[in-house]
Amino acid sequence: MIPRASRPPHRPARAVTVLVIGAGHAGLAMGHHLARRGIDHALLEQGEVAHAWRHQRWDSLRLLTPNWQCRLPGQAYAGPDPEGFMGKTELIAFLDDYARGLASPIHTGTRVTALRTDDNGYRVETDRGSWRCRAVVIATGATQLPVIPALAAALPPWITQSSALTYRRPEQLPPGGVLVVGASASGVQLADELRRSGRPVTLAVGEHLRLPRRYRGRDIQWWLEHAGLLDQRFDEVEDLARARRRPSPQLVGGPAPRDLDLNALSAKGVRLVGRLVGLDGSRLQFAGSLAMHAASADLKLGRLLDQLDAWALAHGWHDALPAPERPAPTRLPAHPCLGLDLADGEIQTVLWATGFRPDFSWLRVPVLDARGRLKHHGGVVAPGLYVLGLPFLRRRKSGVIHGAADDARELGDHLAAWLAHGHHWESLRQHPNATRFA
Amino acid sequence: MHTATPTIDETIDNGVNVGALLEAREALAQAQAPEAARFTWRAHCDWVGGTHSRIAVEDFHGLGETQHHQSGFTFAVDHPAVFAAADHGPTPVEYVLIGLAGCLTAGIAAVAQHRGIQLRSIRARVEGDMDIQGILGMDPEVRNGFDDVRVTYEIDADASRAEIEALVAQSQKRSAVYDLLTNPTRVRVALA
Numbered sequence: 001m002i003p004r005a006s007r008p009p010h011r012p013a014r015a016v017t018v019l020v021i022g023a024g025h026a027g028l029a030m031g032h033h034l035a036r037r038g039i040d041h042a043l044l045e046q047g048e049v050a051h052a053w054r055h056q057r058w059d060s061l062r063l064l065t066p067n068w069q070c071r072l073p074g075q076a077y078a079g080p081d082p083e084g085f086m087g088k089t090e091l092i093a094f095l096d097d098y099a100r101g102l103a104s105p106i107h108t109g110t111r112v113t114a115l116r117t118d119d120n121g122y123r124v125e126t127d128r129g130s131w132r133c134r135a136v137v138i139a140t141g142a143t144q145l146p147v148i149p150a151l152a153a154a155l156p157p158w159i160t161q162s163s164a165l166t167y168r169r170p171e172q173l174p175p176g177g178v179l180v181v182g183a184s185a186s187g188v189q190l191a192d193e194l195r196r197s198g199r200p201v202t203l204a205v206g207e208h209l210r211l212p213r214r215y216r217g218r219d220i221q222w223w224l225e226h227a228g229l230l231d232q233r234f235d236e237v238e239d240l241a242r243a244r245r246r247p248s249p250q251l252v253g254g255p256a257p258r259d260l261d262l263n264a265l266s267a268k269g270v271r272l273v274g275r276l277v278g279l280d281g282s283r284l285q286f287a288g289s290l291a292m293h294a295a296s297a298d299l300k301l302g303r304l305l306d307q308l309d310a311w312a313l314a315h316g317w318h319d320a321l322p323a324p325e326r327p328a329p330t331r332l333p334a335h336p337c338l339g340l341d342l343a344d345g346e347i348q349t350v351l352w353a354t355g356f357r358p359d360f361s362w363l364r365v366p367v368l369d370a371r372g373r374l375k376h377h378g379g380v381v382a383p384g385l386y387v388l389g390l391p392f393l394r395r396r397k398s399g400v401i402h403g404a405a406d407d408a409r410e411l412g413d414h415l416a417a418w419l420a421h422g423h424h425w426e427s428l429r430q431h432p433n434a435t436r437f438a
Numbered sequence: 439m440h441t442a443t444p445t446i447d448e449t450i451d452n453g454v455n456v457g458a459l460l461e462a463r464e465a466l467a468q469a470q471a472p473e474a475a476r477f478t479w480r481a482h483c484d485w486v487g488g489t490h491s492r493i494a495v496e497d498f499h500g501l502g503e504t505q506h507h508q509s510g511f512t513f514a515v516d517h518p519a520v521f522a523a524a525d526h527g528p529t530p531v532e533y534v535l536i537g538l539a540g541c542l543t544a545g546i547a548a549v550a551q552h553r554g555i556q557l558r559s560i561r562a563r564v565e566g567d568m569d570i571q572g573i574l575g576m577d578p579e580v581r582n583g584f585d586d587v588r589v590t591y592e593i594d595a596d597a598s599r600a601e602i603e604a605l606v607a608q609s610q611k612r613s614a615v616y617d618l619l620t621n622p623t624r625v626r627v628a629l630a
Contacts, residue, residue, distance in 0.1 A: 278621070278622040285622045287621050289616070289621075292620075296610075299604050303604075
């Protein structure tokens, strides 16, 4: 119940059946499915369509997925370069174009400040008034906040710190060496760009996923998609929590396909060190486990390529493609550096590429677990409350753009059934990971 | 938590009760009581003389209460004759190697059981390199402890080399002693 006093008396809440919060690729995909079903809905967007791509990405970023794979419900890539990789500008144009073709009303410049349960559904407060609705789809993204280790606060004051969300281009950083922390997609790309700018770069490497850009003459995404790995469902994996935590693979998109693994980086002069695990005064401490993480990534890559080769053999692709090959094992320094004193002056900037998390601080409903993570069962959070666009939400591909189509369709079906049957909630009775409000 | 329970192959027996371990993990996850997962390990040391000490291990804290080993264990620690000592037992750093080997090998057996891999034998050679100029205070640039640790496994199992390599990798990922040796740890030493 909302106390009456909290409602601005001059501006009654607007009513709509379904509110979608966020107009990025996931919110737009849901808009498509709601419109197709004739369900009355609106999208609320804090900035403009594709807000994060306009304001929270570095300049040179390109998608990790080739253009042919960039598709949203009802819209496939139709441009001249299916094997290319979109940069920010192209992707923003792609999403703008898609949004213009939707029948969904999109309220831009509308920041949601709170979501609460209401008598017959939800009440959503924004900086431009309140809304009442029966159902809500959260599509605010998985990467709103950087995950930065606590020791960042104790770094010496002369060190410049930036994160993959605030970094834009090399010239923005002070001259001198850079420590990039994290060797997933963001970390390897930023280490590469900064090394190319002529700076000494050290890369702190923990658990990571190594992937070649192309394998046997095809983009790795072609393999993952055709072999069905991207369609693996959330209720089929043995350890879903772990699958959802998987780091993004070491990949880069660009005009010419290339690998961006640790071998490629060390060949360019990037110094590889273990995970950043401690700070003793001004001395950074790196874990002695670099070899273990590299060996583990090599083994996982080998298993994946074995699986892809077996699929190719079973599905008639083997003879049509170049012979199987295996990338060279990861080469590591004979004596990896275990500590660096920032007082030496070599490193002037620490760039955190240590992951992202969504911002759910505006949810005033008890749907977060003890660690602040949203509890949901395949995107169903609570009766009439859904989430889209999180890693492995319903499938391995859920976290990427083309993954939104199937998830939005299925959650749209669930949502339509919920609207039709009111408080009937049988489909979730067995799932403690979705919240049932008292 | 929606956790699929892996099927345990009854015909594989490495002597590890993986089912019980998985049940314990599930129980801790359901309990919403993170304290139950907090363990405290302890040992009691009595100096005998010279570099010789005797160390006893009897109880530890876990699952919310004090737990006891089935019987107490005692360990002699000393240094060999080249250190002008009486050699009543292994050196402290050798106990570190013992801990690492024991931890990784237990991990291999558990992971193999979980993955349905029958083990026939596991042997490991564990070596730690040290420059004793550090402990002798001869050169401040030289650290006291190991500067390189190597573990080499010979494993005979019903599995491919890649699968066995994966066992070894996974055991490192879940090993407490491997973690202790590769990451810094806060250590406080005080007078009672």
